[in-house]
Amino acid sequence: MNSRIVYVAAAAMMEAALALPLWGFAMSAPQYPDETLHLQIARGGIVGDVHEVETLQQYIGVRFPTELPELRWAVRAIAALAALLIVAAFTRPRGVGRLYRIACAVAVVAFLAASAVAVQSRLYRVGHERDRHAPIRAVRDFTPPLVGPVKVGNFTVWSFPHAGALILLAASALSIAGARRTVA
């Protein structure tokens, strides 16, 4: 495949990913048979069964972050990365162009790593920065993993990358592949 197409596709996918939910959470408990609660982190904030989850959170003192600054940064970073990748599409796979492409791949990987750290840190804070006067005392502080389950009181909460994040990963893979083709 033409490396130009690869880069343009990667840039387009990165922007498109933002239209879809990025991360998902599925919450199940014995008294919610056949009605697992779902939350998604999307560009606009938290969506899904927000009403019900907020109703439940008051008992254990968990609060939804009203602001997600890391999301704003991520949107900007993605826009910047997309711009870098578009430029990469017009570079030649030799000399300076080659160096530029490698730099792009490094930037993408750095972005992914930074995002993972930011999300994990946010998840830690959600489970730890709780209202100490919440009525139910039995629930200990918790840290949802990036991917996988955590037990919160009577709930099992699963975290997983949603469609947006998967497309972002695919776009990253394409941009790294673009660099690799050149190296090879």
Place this chain on the structure above:
Amino acid sequence: MKRHPLILIAATVVATLAGVHTFGCGAARSARSLAAEKVYVPPGELDKYYGFLSGGQSGSVFVVGVPSGRLIREIPVFEPRAAYGYAMLETDARRQLLESTGGLWGDTHHPVLSEKNGLFDGEYLWINDLANGRLARVRLDYFEADRIIKIPNLQGAHGIAVVSPDTKYIVVNGEFEQPTDGLVTNPAPYTSVVAFVDPEAMEMKFEVRVNGNIDIADTSKDGHYSFSTVYNLEQGRDMGSMIQYDRDAVAAIDIPAAEKAIAAGKGDVRNGVPILDPEKSEGVLTLIPVPKNPHGVNVTPDGRYAIAAGKLSPTVTIIDAHTLKIVAEPEVGLGPLHTTFDNRGNAFTSLFLDSQVVKWNIDKAVTGTSDYIVDRINVHYNIGHLQAVGGDSMHPYGDYLLALNKLSKDQYVPVGPDLPENQEIIDISGEKMKLLASFPTPPEPHDATFIAASVLKPLVHQTYTPSADAVQAGHESVVRTGPHAVSVDMTLIRSAYTPDAFEVREGDQVTMKITNVETIRDMIHGFALPDHNLNIALPPGYTKTVTFDAGKPGVYWFYCTNFCSALHLEMRGRMVVQPKASTVTLTDWHAAENVKGQLVPGVPSTGDKR
């Protein structure tokens, strides 16, 4: 060593007896296990059918799962029910309707389901109030009574039936005869009517006069005839004179002929309803002679026959449902009351005096074959109605039959002199009937009907879509709307009322519009107000408006009656009723320090232990 022969004989006898005993017990146990397995619905699994049982003098409808016999719900209809917040307050429109149409009580007898193409479609259920001449409709998407009407010109709304196959009318039989002129100013002869009600609009269409006491109803499967048993053609006014004639009748009303006569203006309008006099409109009414004082009439699923039960006669009368000719009158047992059907050409008739269900083959009875009786089974005791699943539709399922017995006697642990009613579930899938299980209910189911869970379950809503006038979270208010009127818009959600305190004055009329803003199923909140005769239940999304007198000055804690959450007990709030002359405000109340409870020494009362 020589053994004494007597010892050997004794040993043999003992061994044999032991063997018989063991074998006998094993067989009994395995029969029990098999029966139990047929009605056992493990926790978490669902019943195959919804059963709707009339509540009789409870004025309601009982919803029972079949085959488990578990009571799942009571639908209040003609009687207020605090637990469901149904028709409680004097200012409640439903309560006012009940009061103005006969009272806060009803005697429900016959639940019937809406039909489409002869199949139960799960849209509506109708139920009569015999005592006060009313008909109610229950919406099955929400399991709530949505319309109640008074049937004019009759007393004792007894048998009701859906006109098959597409629910054209609901037929309502007037059992207690009334003066023909509708008045008591002149000594007029008595008569009664069969009423035809529009099922959608719940409006009267027309009535047909029938002399006598009109009892149980059914309709032909093509919708051409309604059939009603009629006793006391003598028009006797005491018991002795009601049983003089040798034969009474099944009244067959030709529905298209009646419609034509009504369209031609032949009805005499009384209380806004045209009444047809069969003597002036030929062909509308046919009286088919049956043994005196009959009771039930049931049309076979294939629509060929209407079967009238003899009650005082040990027979059933089989009537051709198209020609209206009697084709056979076989003996079935003592006190036949009602008949139901399986999908293999068999009829099941309840025998009140014999305390039995008798199974008989319809074709054999019609052709006069001597072995038409297939089986008999004892029930406990004095069975009234019986209903096989789908036996009242064109497509019986042929698996279970419910016997609704009038007396329970020794069937349950004694509970004082007022004994429960006894329902028995019978397996009719084989040649021989098998009694599987029984369950008691409060008084007093008369009749039942069933619908497959696979049909109804998908149509049932478990939360309400908030109405246009629902109170929105964040838009709650307390507004004085007049010198003696306060309006409160309130929302509730786990575990709080908003507002959780408001004040009114002695002499105020308080109007509260309350919305449960929960969105998750089964999260029902109550609103109980002490000393105000007020409890309501609000399912998710539901809005209820109540108006009540503020009452005596005082602090009244309203609280949640439906256990909802970990802070259910804390879910409450105050209505402060100020004396007329008081100048204290709610702010003063908030400022006032409460008397604190005693603390346990050594345990910190505030802060976080972590």
